[in-house]
Amino acid sequence: MTTASTHWMRLLRLMILGLGALLMLFPFFFMISTSFKPQSEVFSAGLSLIPQQWAIIANYSKAMTRIPMLQILANGLIVCASIVFFQILFALPCAYALAKLKFKGREFLFGLVLLGLLVPIHAISIPLYTTARYAGLLNTLAILVVPFTLSVFAIFLFRQFIKTIPDDLIMAARTDGLTELAIVWRIILPNAWPSASAFAIFSVVAHWNDLYWPLISVSKMHLATPPLGLLFFRAAEAGDDYGALMAATVLITAPLVLFFLFAQKLFIEGMTMTGLKG
């Protein structure tokens, strides 16, 4: 009796979860399916996931050639990698100071960090834009990176993690002759790897997909990041060529999905490998 009911409950649970997953994934299936269809079929009545006529080569070659797709992907890679690199470079020493060093005004500074968490990019985009204009940074790759190099979220996240590192470890490092910066890079960073990679996932996903800031600060095709490139592609070439547009979307989404799967594996490995707890 009980085993039968738990069996049914289990089945019900799985069905609900499966339905949810299908609902979430359907737009992606539809995107891939559309990217395989010729234009005539996209607009035909009725909904079929499997195309009757295949137009893979036509759609994807359009997506690759009408806009400089490789350049756009490279831009995305450069921008995201630089952002993550600088975010960690700046945030980790800040977080270390806020977590482990004693100085006057530390709590106040940490309060500012928390306050910074509340300010969205949209609120400061106009001052940022004018500053960038005067600095002559509009329409450069740099302007896509610079505003994001200091992440209060990263500072907050790393501070919370560094707080859990025992003081003894840091004191041992000091007596062993490490300077404070050496402690950050030689002791804290290797141990903070799980939280650093978790943060990297957040950051890369957010900035790879960001359309708002690139749209404001960049207007040249050769500087476009993936979402902006997609916008250019739609505006210029493929107003109603949804097959090609979806092909371009697939090309732009795929690296992110691959990165996510890879980083997730690293992330979990990092969690189990460090064994920070004695």
Added chain:
Amino acid sequence: MNTISLHLDKIEKSYGQTRVLSGIDLTAKAGEFIALVGPSGCGKSTLLRIAAGLDHPDHGRVLLNGQDVTGKRAADRDMAMVFQSYALYPHLTARQNMALPLAMRRLSVWERLPLIGKITERSRLSHAAIQSEVEHAADILKIKALLDRKPAQMSGGQRQRVALGRALVRHPKAFLMDEPLSNLDAALRVHTRAEIVDLHKRAGVVTLYVTHDQEEALSMADKVAVMIRGQIMQCDTPAHIYNDPAHLDVASFIGSPRINLIHINQKSNPKAQWYDYPLMADTAGLAHSDITMAIRPEHLMVSVEKTPMSLPVTFLRTEFLGSEALIHLLFEGDNTLLIARATPQHALSLTERQKLFVSVPANKILYFDAEGKRLRSNHLSDVRDENHAA
């Protein structure tokens, strides 16, 4: 043996309103092993951190080899510290843990980088030298088999040895140890004690050793400094600390089981007696009204027959410890609990609630005034002489 001494001069430290250290003076001569012992919260770890340069005193100086190092960072003092939690770098192997302090001191920033660091002949040689020194230290501590393991793959005792190795390998000017054995199990602790003493002899480096375990302090150190409430009450050889304590707090902190205490008010007992019993020793020469007598358990002699100057007591129970036994006795005069050390045969021959008598040789009684200060009178001088002989 090196010639470097360590001197703490009038160290004071407060955290907010709480005074942690009040005017600590401590001199460790070259090669000396000093144990700082005291109950938890007495400030001994803070003192050690101040010596290491990990904390700053409000007043006072730290002198290393006669030089004032108070303003120097821990990294520049060249002392090695061993922590209770071992504080090994979890992401590095034992070998890398031990090599890191050497690398930080001997190699330039470029030479420490992976790959690039080994380009020049000179840096290759220094890397090789560090490796051979690590191997040598590992040899001494018998941890060669562990060198390529990470801390998470080691037991507590093994981590402890690696932590000792990390301190030993760089030949520091001083060793500072903060309860290094507290996290080990009892058998391993006793074994490692002897090894640390050996290592100290071999290195000949001045050592400050913080512990809450008085047995550890007495058995390992050349000198024991007893710290209570942020002050060093006494700093002397283990034998003197035990036999000739300068303060009641020292007498009652050191020694296990605790020293027996008997309080006497001479005003209410003008005839120098304790309740209805004559005092075991003459306190008339001590011009204090409130006196505490302290007697080590091994000096209480328990017998079935009454002797002059003996106290009647009731036998409560025996604590059997193997080679000896502790006898718990109750003096009904003021319900004082007394503990005496005895042979197991003697102890096991006693029956519950049996009436017994205890006596003490007069020269084995220690006297303290109401503030806990030691009282010495002329007729007690033989105690001191005997201790000097010991």
